[in-house]
Amino acid sequence: xxxxxxxxxxxxxxxxxxxxxxxxxxxxxxxxxxxxxxxxxxxxxxxxxxxxxxxxxxxxxxxxxxxxxxxxxxxxxxxxxxxxxxxxxxxxxxxxxxxxxxxxxxxxxxxxxxxxxxxxxxxxxxxxxxxxxxxxxxxxxxxxxxxxxxxxxxxxxxxxxxxxxxxxxxxxxxxxxxxxxxxxxxxxxxxxxxxxxxxxxxxxxxxxxxxxxxxxxxxxxxxxxxxxxxxxxxxxxxxxxxxxxxxxxxxxxxxxxxxxxxxxxxxxxxxxxxxxxxxxxxxxxxxxxxxxxxxxx
Amino acid sequence: xxxxxxxxxxxxxxxxxxxxxxxxxxxxxxxxxxxxxxxxxxxxxxxxxxxxxxxxxxxxxxxxxxxxxxxxxxxxxxxxxxxxxxxxxxxxxxxxxxxxxxxxxxxxxxxxxxxxxxxxxxxxxxxxxxxxxxxxxxxxxxxxxxxxxxxxxxxxxxxxxxxxxxxxxxxxxxxxxxxxxxxxxxxxxxxxxxxxxxxxxxxxxxxxxxxxxxxxxxxxxxxxxxxxxxxxxxxxxxxxxxxxxxxxxxxxxxxxxx
Numbered sequence: 001x002x003x004x005x006x007x008x009x010x011x012x013x014x015x016x017x018x019x020x021x022x023x024x025x026x027x028x029x030x031x032x033x034x035x036x037x038x039x040x041x042x043x044x045x046x047x048x049x050x051x052x053x054x055x056x057x058x059x060x061x062x063x064x065x066x067x068x069x070x071x072x073x074x075x076x077x078x079x080x081x082x083x084x085x086x087x088x089x090x091x092x093x094x095x096x097x098x099x100x101x102x103x104x105x106x107x108x109x110x111x112x113x114x115x116x117x118x119x120x121x122x123x124x125x126x127x128x129x130x131x132x133x134x135x136x137x138x139x140x141x142x143x144x145x146x147x148x149x150x151x152x153x154x155x156x157x158x159x160x161x162x163x164x165x166x167x168x169x170x171x172x173x174x175x176x177x178x179x180x181x182x183x184x185x186x187x188x189x190x191x192x193x194x195x196x197x198x199x200x201x202x203x204x205x206x207x208x209x210x211x212x213x214x215x216x217x218x219x220x221x222x223x224x225x226x227x228x229x230x231x232x233x234x235x236x237x238x239x240x241x242x243x244x245x246x247x248x249x250x251x252x253x254x255x256x257x258x259x260x261x262x263x264x265x266x267x268x269x270x271x272x273x274x275x276x277x278x279x280x281x282x283x284x285x286x287x288x289x290x291x292x293x294x295x296x297x
Numbered sequence: 298x299x300x301x302x303x304x305x306x307x308x309x310x311x312x313x314x315x316x317x318x319x320x321x322x323x324x325x326x327x328x329x330x331x332x333x334x335x336x337x338x339x340x341x342x343x344x345x346x347x348x349x350x351x352x353x354x355x356x357x358x359x360x361x362x363x364x365x366x367x368x369x370x371x372x373x374x375x376x377x378x379x380x381x382x383x384x385x386x387x388x389x390x391x392x393x394x395x396x397x398x399x400x401x402x403x404x405x406x407x408x409x410x411x412x413x414x415x416x417x418x419x420x421x422x423x424x425x426x427x428x429x430x431x432x433x434x435x436x437x438x439x440x441x442x443x444x445x446x447x448x449x450x451x452x453x454x455x456x457x458x459x460x461x462x463x464x465x466x467x468x469x470x471x472x473x474x475x476x477x478x479x480x481x482x483x484x485x486x487x488x489x490x491x492x493x494x495x496x497x498x499x500x501x502x503x504x505x506x507x508x509x510x511x512x513x514x515x516x517x518x519x520x521x522x523x524x525x526x527x528x529x530x531x532x533x534x535x536x537x538x539x540x541x542x543x544x545x546x547x548x549x550x551x552x553x554x555x
Contacts, residue, residue, distance in 0.1 A: 060459040061431045112430055112457065115376070169375060170329035195456055198328045198485050200525035224459055227488075227530050264460030267488065267530045267546060274550055285530065289537040292553060296538060 023089070024187050024218035025049040025072055030086035032067060032076055041067040042242040045086070051186075054209075054219045056233030056250075058226065059263050063239040065222045066112055069189040072220065073109040074100045091186060105136055108180030112191040112222075117176035118164050125167070125175055126151065126160040132183045143182075150178040153208055155201075169196035177205065181212075188212065190221040206232060226266040230254065230283040238263045251287075255280045298349030300339060308332045309503040313349050316498065316505050322470050322480045324490040324511065327500035328525030333483045334375060336500070337450045340481070342366040354447050354479075368397055371441035375452040375483075377425075377433040386412075386428075386436055387421040393444040407443040414469050415439040416462075431457040438469075448479045455486040467493045487515075491529035491544030499524050512542050 030045040042064040049055055057065050070076040074095045077084045088095040091106055111117045122128040130147040138146070151157045154174040159167065164175060173196045180188065193209070194202040210232070213219055223229045229236055230250040238246040238253055240262045246253045253259055254269050265273070265281075268288035272281035277295065282288040299313040309332060325333050338344040339351050342363045351358040354369050371393070374380040383389035390411055394404040412418050415435040420428070425436050438454060454466055463486075470493050473480050482494055490497055490511060497514040499507035501524035507514050515521055515528040528536075535543035540552040 060461060061429055066429075113376070113378070115378075168329055168334075192457060196329075196453075198525040199487065199527035200522075201329055202485075203527070224457065226460070268534065271531070271534070271546055271549055274546070275553060285533055285537070288534055292534070292538055296553070 022050050023048055024051045024053070024091060025220065026087070026089040027068075027071070028087040028089070030071065030084070030088055032071060032085070033083045034067075034076070035081040037082070040242055042071070042239075045242075045244060047237065047244065047247070049218060049220065051218055052213075052216050053235060054213045054233050055221070056229040056236045057220060057222045057239065058224060058229055058236065059239035059245075062241065064242040065239055066191050067242075068239070069109055069191050069220070069222065071095065072187075072189050073107060074098060074103045075109070101135075104132065104183065106185055107187045107189065108183055108185035109189040110176055110180055110191055110193050112195070114169070114173040114176040114196065117179065118172065123163055124160065125156060125162050125164055128164045128175060129178045129182050132179055136183070146182040146184070147178075150181040153181060154178045155204060170198065170201055173197060174201070174205070177208075185217070187218045188220070190219065192222055192224065202228075226254070226264060226283075227268070227285075230266050231285075250283045251280060254283045298339070298346045298351055300335060300344060300346050302335075307503070308335045314503065314505065316508065318479070318481060318498070319496065320477070320479045321496060322474050322482065322494045324494035324497040325481055325483045325500060326485070326487070326490060326497060326524065326526055327506075328502075331500040331524065332503045333500055334452055337372065337452055337481065337483060340448075340450060341370045341372050364396070367393065367444065367446070369446055370448045370450060371444060371446035372450045373434075373437040373441040373452060373454065375456070377430070377437035380437045380440065381425045381433060384424055385421065386417055386423050386425055386439075389425055389436055390417070390439045390443045393440055397444050399444065403445075404443075407445045410445075411439040411442040414442065414472065416465055431459065431462060434458065435462070442473075446478070448481070449473055450481045450483070452483045453485070454482060455484055455489050463489060470494070485526075487527060487529045488531070490514075491531060491548075492546070499526070501525075511544050512548075515544065516542070 027045045027047040031040050031043045033040045059065055067076060071088050072090055076082060078100050119128060119131045122131055126147050129150055130143045133143045133146055154177050156174045156178060159171060167175060194205050209219060236250045236253045237244055238259050246256050246259050254265055266283045269281040269283050272291060277291060282291050299309050301307045327333055339346060340353055342358045345359050358366060381389055383392055391404055391408045394407050415438055417435060417439055425433055434457060441449060455463055470480050484490060494511055497511040498505060499514060499520060506520045506524055515532050521528060529544055531543050531546055531549045535549050543549045543552055
């Protein structure tokens with residue numbers, strides 16, 4: 001990482017195309033406490049996510065998952081204040097060096113509560129979707145094209161003329177995602193992106209994310225539904241009380257006892273354990289079908 | 298029963314909704330916009346039907362004030378931030394029974410029970426907005442329970458909840474059932490429906506598509522698909538293995554062992 005570890009100042013960053021060129025998000029021994037908070041929300045976090053990865057983050061309440069997203073976006077500490085130790089490097093730039101507005105040109109954060117995301121400054125859904133690129137000085141023609149594309153992608157084209165505040169929770173969540181996509185981000189941070197959607201809507205949004213992943217966009221996604229996480233994400237980070245307790249392919253992560261005890265197990269893993277099958281236990285439907293089917297045969 | 302929002306969007310089309318919810322624990326499921334939350338608001342009188350009537354525990358909702366309805370129905374909102382306004386968890390949870398003028402000991406008993414059932418013991422003095430979303434959700438649920446109402450309506454209680462919290466929720470609805478309360482759970486979490494709710498109502502585009510035991514709710518895949526639902530994970534596994542009518546983990550294990 002070069003000699004300026006912890007310093008984060010000056011022009012001694014590694015040249016482009018060398019050390020950091022393939023990373024999208026790097027946490028180096030990051031600890032962070034919110035203003036006036038007695039304890040740290042995350043402690044000694046080290047994590048490196050390569051460009052194009054789709055990483056799922058999970059863990060119980062107060063694990064530090066949302067804080068991880070806020071740190072990557074720069075909202076912590078730029079907006080929330082608080083105490084930050086260590087280094088957060090996003091798309092090769094130290095988070096201390098860029099304002100959140102600069103950061104938002106390349107990084108999109110979908111908040112846990114979509115209501116938080118809506119600007120309140122626009123009276124139509126389509127205008128709201130275009131709010132981000134407009135603020136970044138994208139031309140009107142280009143904004144219009146991006147708005148149309150983003151609305152179609154998340155399935156809200158028919159809501160274009162509605163007032164954002166009249167939407168349901170699920171519609172609002174789609175709108176918030178469309179607003180991010182209109183920015184054409186390189187890194188998407190998604191804090192429970194489908195929590196308000198019905199199962200069909202959820203599947204549709206995950207299809208959109210799979211498409212973005214295929215096109216090379218890096219996705220970091222907080223998700224409680226472990227079955228979903230295991231189906232979608234080639235890599236899972238499990239957090240407990242502000243620390244990472246496991247990081248790897250879902251099959252490895254959810255076969256660890258500490259994760260099963262402190263984070264939980266996908267239903268298939270739990271069933272295989274309860275049925276007395278020998279580990280490693282399956283984490284996905286198709287693997288569970290194979291494992292249980294073999295025993296039935 | 299029919300209802301239209303101002304502006305004319307008819308939620309339950311001709312001839313209107315006819316539905317009887319029994320006692321016990323019932324899941325209300327269906328796609329975004331199916332009319333689930335609207336239905337719950339009609340149950341507590343926050344909305345009034347434009348035709349027909351809604352009767353809860355023998356009371357015709359339209360003839361009673363929302364405040365009086367609160368004696369009978371405890372309601373926790375989908376978004377806890379729509380509901381919470383006090384400065385401490387204790388004040389928030391005791392607000393309901395206080396305005397219902399319950400006796401001091403009734404308030405104490407109801408609040409203590411609700412805090413314990415919702416895992417909020419030790420957090421009584423915390424400001425609700427210093428809690429994370431999932432804990433605020435629990436404060437909203439505790440507030441709905443503290444008045445010890447006969448009917449409890451929970452709108453999306455599993456939203457943002459981790460696995461231990463979902464387990465807590467499961468034992469909570471079981472305890473409510475044991476205490477003879479009726480519970481209506483609005484949710485998109487089909488695993489939770491299979492594990493915790495013996496009866497299910499499937500609503501789609503304002504119409505009842507299914508009402509009956511949860512074990513048979515996922516049998517007709519065309520209904521499930523139309524209502525924007527997916528069967529519980531255990532149901533998918535059971536089908537792949539040729540086992541039938543499994544909606545809970547216990548169902549799969551016993552069917553598989555046979």
